[in-house]
Amino acid sequence: MTAFSLEPAQLAWCAELRTLAAERLHPLADKGEPGQVNRALVAELGGLGLLGRLFTSGALDLCLMRESLAYACTEAETALALQGLGAHPVHAYGTEAQRARWLPRVTAGTAIAAFALSEPGAGSDAAALELRADADDSRGGRSSDASQAGRSSDTPALTAAPDGPARWRLTGEKCWISNAPEADFYTVFARTNPGAGARGVTAFLVPADRPGLTGRGLDMLSPHPIGALDFDAVPVTADDVLGEADRGFRVAMGTLNLFRPSVGAFAVGMAQAALDATLAHTAGRDAFGGKLRDLQAVSHQVAEMALRTEAARLMVHAAASAYDADDPDVPRRSAMAKLLATETAQYVVDSAVQLHGARALQRGHLLEHLYREVRAPRIYEGASEVQRDIIAKELYARQEAR
Structure with a gap:
């Protein structure tokens, strides 16, 4: 198989997934509360075996x-992706004990994971994060149940503080964290070496019930569960470290290199849905003495939408195939795939709205939903401007190495 074609079995699996999403997952999604974790939906993803395939x-x-x-x-899609994003660092960098404790619950859909990287002053510039991990050899023991709200009753009770002496205490804030404040655990990136930039960051696995950890939801344009977290001297030990101390930036970038192409895949899925809706609408809508599709301006617009969608899909597949082949060019390819696909989806959905007219702006219409959903991927997991910066740096690094 090349990056430019899929096997029949893969195409059949995709068709099966679309049917499952429409018939079994969409009804559960409709019952969820906007801005809150839909645990029933996550559990169904686990029951279908889809969460297990993340690993x-x-x-x-x-x-x-x-x-x-x-x-x-x-x-x-978002519920599945957030489970993967939050738990992949545990799968790829965690200890045997960390993996045994959390990954079975994540794959079953009974524990909610979250990836806590962004801060009020450190979003796109992730190396500038300021959440402090202050050295502390005293024993952690303050009790607090402030962070218990939203935790699943299926998740066994955890100790209120680390079993051993706290080596660090986390102090500061995280913001725009998906699944916060309802997640059961967080992959948290904190500064353990002040002034060292990306070389002074450590990744920690922090259970939601750690004393001093609280959170609040944020009201966002899209209906995803997103919140902020406050860390008030939250105790963590060496047993909570993911990977190596002061090497957490590698954990973050390794995770993002995997998930950036798949953000592009999310965008391509939305673009294809908007394109198919537009094909159906323009083929059936009467206007100016004929069908909308008979107007050259309309048909050419639809052709452009299809062209860009397919180009984005191919780049996403190429970047994912490069990752699977352990290609050293993954950062550039991942950035290109994420950039092209998310910008393309914005264009396609906007064009679909224009061709549908006012009906597409009515609350509850597919395109009204997609129009709200499609904006965020151009920002999260590295804004489009950051992707261009990564691409340029990789290109110049290759040029200098020749």
Whole structure:
């Protein structure tokens, strides 16, 4: 198989996923509360075995899952992706004890994961984060139940503080964290070496019930669960470290290199849904003595939408295949795929709204939903401007190495 074609079995699996999303996941998504974790939906993803595939499949399979689910149910796609983003650092960098404690619950859909990187002053510039991990050899023991709200009753009770002496205490704030404040655990990136930039960041696995950890939801344009977290001397030990101390930036970038192409796949799924809706609308809508599709301006617009969608899909597949092949060019390819696909989806959905007219702006219309959903991917996991910066740096680094 090349990056430019899919096997019949893969195409059949994608079709099966679209059917599952429409028939089993979409009804659960409709019952959820906007801005809150939909635990019933996550549990169904686990029951269908899709969450387990996050840790047993490659990047291309992840992209196929995300595109297929996004086509029929963006809420299901997002729920799956957030479980993967929050738990992948545990899978890839965690200890045996960390993996044994959390990954079975994540794959079953009974524990909610979250990736806590962004801060009020450190979003796109992730190396500038300021959440402090202050050295502290005293024993942690303050009790607090302020962060218990929203935790699943299926998740066994955890100790209120680390079992051993706290080596660090986390102090500061995280913001725009998906699944916060309802997640059961967080992959948290904190500064353990002040002044060292990206070299002084450590990744920690922080259970939600740690004393001093509280959070609040944020009211956002899209209906995803997003919140802010406050860390008031939250105790963590060496047993909570993911990977190595002061090497957490590698954990963050390794995770993002995997998930950036699949953000592109999410965008492609939305673009394809908007394109198909537009094909149906323009083929059936009477206007100016004929069908909308008979107007050259309309048909050419639809052709452009299809062209860009397919180009984005191919780049996403190529980037995912490069990741699966352990290609050293993954950062550039991932950035290109995420950039092209998210910008393309914005264009396609906006064009679809224009061709549908006012009906597409009515609350509850597919395109009204997609119009709100499509904006955020151009920002999260590295804004479009950051992707261009990564691409340029990689290109110049290759040029200088010649």
